[in-house]
Amino acid sequence: MLVYGFSQGNKDMRDLLGGKGANLAEMTNLGLPVPPGFTITTHACRTYLETGQVPAELRDEVTKHLAHVETARGKRLGDPGDPLLVSVRSGAKFSMPGMMDTVLNIGLTDRSVRGLAEQAGDERFAWDSYRRLLQMFGKTVLGIDGAHFDDALDALKRDRGAPHDVDLDATALRELVTTYKQIVRAESGRDFPQDPREQLDAAIRAVFDSWNAPRAITYRRQERISADLGTAVNVVAMVFGNLGPDSGTGVAFTRDPASGARGVYGDYLANAQGEDVVAGIRNTVPLTELAQLDKVSYDELLDIMATLEGHYRDLCDIEFTIERGRLWMLQTRVGKRTAAAAFRIATQLVDEGLIAEDEALSRVDGHQLAQLMFPRFDERATRRAVAHGMNASPGAAVGRAVFDTATAVEWHATGEQVILVRRETTPDDLDGMIAARGILTSRGGKTSHAAVVARGMGKTCVCGVEALDIDVVRGRFTAPGGVEVAEGDVISIDGTTGDVFLGEVPVVDSPVVRYFEGELDPAAAQADELVRSVHRLMTVADARRRLGVRANADLPDDAARARAMGAAGIGLCRTEHMFLGERRRYVEALILAEDDAERAAALEELLPLQRADFEGLLAAMDGLPVTVRLLDPPLHEFLPDLTELSVRVSLAGERGEQDPRDQRLLRAVRRLHEQNPMMGLRGVRLGLVVPGLYALQVRAVAEAAAARERAGGDPRVEVMIPLVSTVQELELSREEAERTIAGVRERTGLTGPIPVGTMVELPRAALTAGAIARAADFFSFGTNDLTQTTWGFSRDDVEAAFFAAYLERGVFGVSPFESLDLAGVGRLVDLAVREGRAARPDLKLGVCGEHGGDPDSVHFFHDAGLDYVSCSAFRVPVARLEAGRAAVLADADAGSASR
Secondary structure, eight states: OOEEEGGGOOTTOHHHHHHHHHHHHHHHHTTOOOOOEEEEOHHHHHHHHHHSSOOTTHHHHHHHHHHHHHHHHTOEETOSSSEEOEEEEEEESSOOTTTSOEEEEETOOTTHHHHHHHHHTOHHHHHHHHHHHHHHIIIIISOOOHHHHHHHHHHHHHHHTOSSGGGOOHHHHHHHHHHHHHHHHHHHSSOOOOOHHHHHHHHHHHHHHHTTSHHHHHHHHHHTOOTTSOEEEEEEEOOOSOSSTTOEEEEEEEEOTTTOOEEEEEEEEESOOHHHHHHTSSOOEEGGGHHHHOHHHHHHHHHHHHHHHHHHTSOEEEEEEEETTEEEEEEEEEOOOOHHHHHHHHHHHHHTTSSOHHHHHHTSOHHHHHHHTSOEEOTTSOOOEEEEOEEEEOSEEEEEEEOSHHHHHHHHHTTOOEEEEESSOOGGGHHHHHHOSEEEESSOOTTSHHHHHHHHHTOEEEEOOTTOEEETTTTEEEEGGGEEEETTOEEEEETTTTEEEESOOOEEOOHHHHHHTTSSOTTSTTOOHHHHHHHHHHHHHHHHOOSEEEEEOOSHHHHHHHHHTTOOSEEEEEGGGGGSGGGHHHHHHHHHOOSHHHHHHHHHHHHHHHHHHHHHHHHHTTTSEEEEEOOOSOGGGGSOOHHHHHHHHHHHHHTTOOOHHHHHHHHHHHHHOOSSGGGSSOTHHHHHHSTTHHHHHHHHHHHHHHHHHHTTOOOEEEEEEOSOOSHHHHHHHHHHHHHHHHHHHHHHOOOSOOOEEEEEOSHHHHHTHHHHHTTOSEEEEOHHHHHHHHHTOOHHHHIIIIIHHHHHTTSOSSOTTTSOOIIIIIHHHHHHHHHHHHHOTTOEEEEOSGGGGOHHHHHHHHHHTOSEEEEOGGGHHHHHHHHHHHHHHHHHHHHHHHO
16 A cells, blocks of 8 residues: 555554554544554555656545545645645655655636635735646656746835745736746746646655755755655645635644743744745744744644643644634644753653663763754853844854855865854755854754754754845845945844854853763752753663673873763773873883893883873773773884984985984884884784884783772773784784783782783674684774775765765765664674683673763663773763663563563
8 A cells, every 4th residue: 555544554654654654543533633644665666766667556546535524625736616626745764854846726727726725715826836846746746946046036025026936916916926937938838837736746746856856955965864764745725824814824833842941832923825934935923922823723732732742742833724714734743842841741751751771871872962062152251242133052153254055065175164144044954054163043043954953963052133134145134233244244143142243252161061070969949940951861871781881091191181071981092192292212112122131221211100190090090991902003103204313314424414313213214114104013903013012002001000009999901912914823822911911910029910801993803803802801993994994985085085975975974974874884793792702601701992982872882882082082971871871772572572
């Protein structure tokens, strides 16, 4: 079955009916006032996209369901006297606001427009509906540049002295219809079809095609929505909000999508069709004003909103139309919200008894938490506010004003921070919105395209700043008082308050960061609702999670910050920094050593410095594990640049001032120079080739642990051998490490264990994990290098070279360095876990690449059976939250499977 009537579906059929169709069915089954209609399935769309042909049986199924709609409405599609009109709307499984196409008023023709006018008793309404159909059909179905229609409408309004389209009378709109038909003929080479069924079938195909429209593809990549899902198509009997002052259309939220506050939120526009609200072409009034315009409909709407929120147990986003005093529900969905609103609403619903704590945790995510940790404007700073608008999506954004998408993308590519300034945004502005730090518009409200898309992307947005006179063509806007801002001028926008400032406003840490760092007590009276909500859900996450969360930290201050953020140890201490700066001379001495005695002397000089570094880390993480990775990069990285050193030696030779040390150093640098150093003498290979180097580091680690024990502490240090590709490398390194540790025990009385493990960062290590595990106390997956070596490219080179093109062309859905490549790298991790644990059941497993703090990757690591993840200090709270969510969602899936 390719078509479902609304009474045949329900909200759990989103895969097949899309979100819009499933929820229209659910509202129908709840007995709410939904116009009759039907949904063409995502399966039909996928078949069309794969074959290029509409499924043969689809036409007959549409005909059958259309007959039911005609019966329900007492009208017939194409009837010249009393025509049925329908809308054709997209509806994917996941909300993609404005990214795909809609056509309203299907069924109007040169004959039926007169019948519609007679039945409605409103000639203006009929011609307004017809011009809308011509404009939408021309742009969506026939591919005509929408600017042709916009320009014609603007010219007519200027000619008639009409500020808005609602000010055009029936005569003007009839003239506009004639102009639009001429545009259709000139631009498409054909007349507008006068067969209503031809209109309907063409609109259905156009909505299918819009799944692969450039803006839809861009949005899916941004939101990580699979390209294989396809869209459903909803065919719904038209109800009209443009029938006069007792009609209108609006969007409502059961709670504020920006803050999460309870109340009546939304926008209403009298004498308008639904697209007018989200397009922002006319400024709406607050939903509360509907109480004065139509109290009966307002009260009914509030009752329906309460019903839907109770039924869905979540914030609902509702689209409705009032047709001459009768309320119709056109859509509902679980509403997009800001990160702050997500945390507040989740805990509110727990307090109201609608959901349990575990479900509340599942309704927020690490991406949202990361947004809450971004800085905000410093309230103490001197600021010059020039305008105020709608606080559509919170945050603090500073950047140079740009007035078109192309400039935003171009400047962003050069590293500029930009604010996209538009009268209103359209789906065609998506690339510019992605590139911008924030979005500023002079039109539209919290339900406009700019607001909805910005909230979904976590972008700062201020909408509806009516006081701004934006001149997109000249690239400037004028604020009250004659203040003018030109393209390139710096502005700051506050999406929390709606304020627009001239120049750069300083930013400060968010209260959520201050909470994680221990500066804000969530139980204190001054703690705001957001901090309390975050604290509650973090408490739930910590109680539910199985994965431990450690931090990547190299210095005592970093370790202390990570511990404050909730890290349960250090999963990766990189010892490279201990060889930089002034310590380079010790490395030079080590390289230039001509015998064992000179080499031993150089190592002895490094020993106390290394020991002091480790003592600081162990003190900061007392009682928690600290995994120390031995030196990983090639030694030449710590030596002078080959070209610079060559020039220096050459110039000295010309002056007769040769330095024997420089000459020796140059020979050593040339000897160590490699064409591909990241694949050469580094990691464990370095430890095996340079005598005493790893022994020095292990000795420093062990002696630091002994010193901590003598001070009454509880050091829990672990030694990690990097870049192992064969068990023999690990066995040789481990033997040396254990001999060194045993010597320290004998000299100092050290009692605590020092496990020795390895990083799994090469495909061969993952493929031979069973053998390597027999010589390892633990594995830590270095997913950065494992990604590089699996894919065969260097992150430093390829991200700038071709990643943008790969993302644009769909080779990557997301960078494999940002989110773990499950199909390739993930399979290697999973194999290594299974074979490693099979060989050694007590093998401890962790991950210390950047993926340890990526929300999506954390779920994979939980499912794979790792013991902990490790990430940067700032990402520790994100990893904690996602580890808890992973456990909750896994338990929920297991429960569903058992039922």
